[in-house]
Amino acid sequence: MIYLDNSATTKPYNEVLASFVKVAENYYGNPSSLHGVGAEAEKLLMQARKQAAELLDILPQEVVFTGGGSEGNNLAIKGVALKHKHRGNHIITTSVEHPSVSEACEQLKEHGFEITYLPVNHDGMIELEDVKNAIKDTTILVSMIHVNNEIGAIQPIRLVGEFLKIYPKILFHVDHVQGIGKVPLSFKDLGIDLCTISAHKFNGLKGTGILYVRSGIQLSPLISGGEQEMQFRSGTENVAGVVAMTKALRITLENKERTIEKLEAIKCALIEGLLTNPVISINTPTLNSAPHIINFSIGGLKAEVFVHLLEEYGIIVSTTSACSSKKKMPSKTLLAMNKGEALANSAIRISLSGDNQLEEVPSIVKSINEATEKLGRVMR
């Protein structure tokens, strides 16, 4: 099997699983308990926070451990909205966000918030001009995806961050879930106030993530209770998950450069191979796209059938994003990019990880070619 759905989730590193098991087994104390067993667990939590902070070049008190990417995005957006609603009720985001951002925004709409969805160009990128024009006196938050989960387009975070520095009261949230370890991003330098990452996208375990909350930023918690995580996120901490995540983060970031280089090479070879197939058109932009995502449309053929067919060849890909693929909707991102209904309905996403090999490319291309041919014969 060749697994090419790493943007949906990655396979945990063996070392990460080993850490999880060991912590869950030996350090099961509640970090908030007074006794020694609790103290041991708390110590692990502190070390994890310190290590995560060092790896991300932020401060330990800026690391908020969450239950993953969706929670991080919800906490950032709703947390800012509820805490700062006296300042204004306007939020700017883009039309190519992950549902955990767009749906959170839609939910806020019901509570009187006004949402501006920035359009994207044919490459899936927003324009700085549009951000400038969207800003109002009531704007409190700009929330933007870094690397688009469907097509891999990289948004101009630096430009937006630099620009927003003249508006200290508008907070800037970045959904970095797909970017971490693949497209480097400096939280501190780019004026980012909040940033979401999720462990299972970098070979950690599901159910853990980090929200970077810049020192001094106030948020309304989504979960109230025992005031854990600087009161931003109550609930007994998932110590084993958090330790496993920091280990995955370390391994990922230590190997970042080598991985990126490898992914670029595989991506290049794959695109080159796919372009030889006349029914395939590549949706991922050539410039400003992440090294691990290749999105292509298969000329009006049914994407879902293609995914199943390809699985018979032992190759695992997905239709657009995993989170919305069960709804059988055309790709929202491709529609926003004005690619048209037909292409949006037949979009396939290949997403790579460091586990993939350049040597796999010929057989992947061959299988895809055979599958499109077979499917074309049957469907027409």
Added chain:
Amino acid sequence: MQYDRILIRFGEISTKGRNRKKFIEKLKRNIDFKLADFKDIMIETTRDRIYIVLNGEDSEEISNRLQTIFGIHSFSLAVKTSSAIEEIKAAALFAFKELDYVGKTFKVTAKRVDKLFPFDTNEINYQVGSHILTNVADLKVDVHHPMINVRVEVRSDATYITCKDIYGPGGLPVGTSGKSMLMLSGGLDSPVAGYFAMKRGLEIEAVHFYSPPYTNERSKQKVLDLTEVLTKFGPDIKLHIVPFTEIQEVIQKQVPENYSLISTRRMMLRITDEIRKKQRALAITTGESLGQVASQTMESMYAINEVTNTPIIRPLITMDKPEIIDVAKNINTHDISIRPFEDCCTIFSPAAPKTRPKREKVEFYESFVDFEALINKAVDQTEMIKISQQKHNQEIDELF
């Protein structure tokens, strides 16, 4: 072109006359220790400077570390070039452009150590200055109060150009003043006292009094963490953890409540002094600040200090609490110190301790117990942990 070396200036060491060499040697060794993981650098010592030849290593990280090494007054990132005027001009322009220079004023200060150099200082100033002026737009010269001073030091072997100065922490190299035992409680004051002691060149070993079950693992962890922070400013630190429960319980039973605090302090000092003898240190450092708490009134200190004539160094004695807190924040001990756990000083603390205790009285109350034996037992059972900045618990580290 890039920064080629860092030029380190000494503070007070320069006044040390015949002992100077020893101080410089120690400083060099401390720098060696702190920069050990930069394999490619070379450290050179001269009479009045230390140079770090970078050989391509990260100048930013190195300069961060230099800011924690006592004995360094200031340092500059320098570009080295040959002593030929055209080379000097080019290098000066490079160094200048590395700075945030827009809208600033500048001047050039040449120093001609090599008297055979064909131009005198005025001519060097003029030539280098005009070269920078013609190559950088919107720049003004101000010879009296320049915002940027481009220093050109012409020596016979090479010329050094520096314009970015960074202050070091000052003080004396750790280890040049001998060794002192630091009584480390886990509160705000004692780590700051340790920091100041190290600043005056003392090497420290920490002593912590541990009273399980009254104080717990977390309070011990605080002290481990505080000690680790202090290792940033010097070498590895030995931490002695003294089992203190029994003595505290005996005092509680034997000494009247209003004198129990004084007696506790006397016992702590006696134990620390015993450990000091074993460790061949010559002083004891404490975080006492005059009048801060009952045990730190002049009368109390007089009664407590009676048990030893070892020099007691009290760096904070005249400092106000906000000043101490500021330093604690700067050296990153504050957030650890304020973790809310009991320590041996907060348990059993009497409701109304004597602020003007009498020596004779405390001696009388203590005379009914053989404290000597209890002290020896505590010293024998003291656990020693060596704390270094990088070393952690290996079993735990593997989890990360």
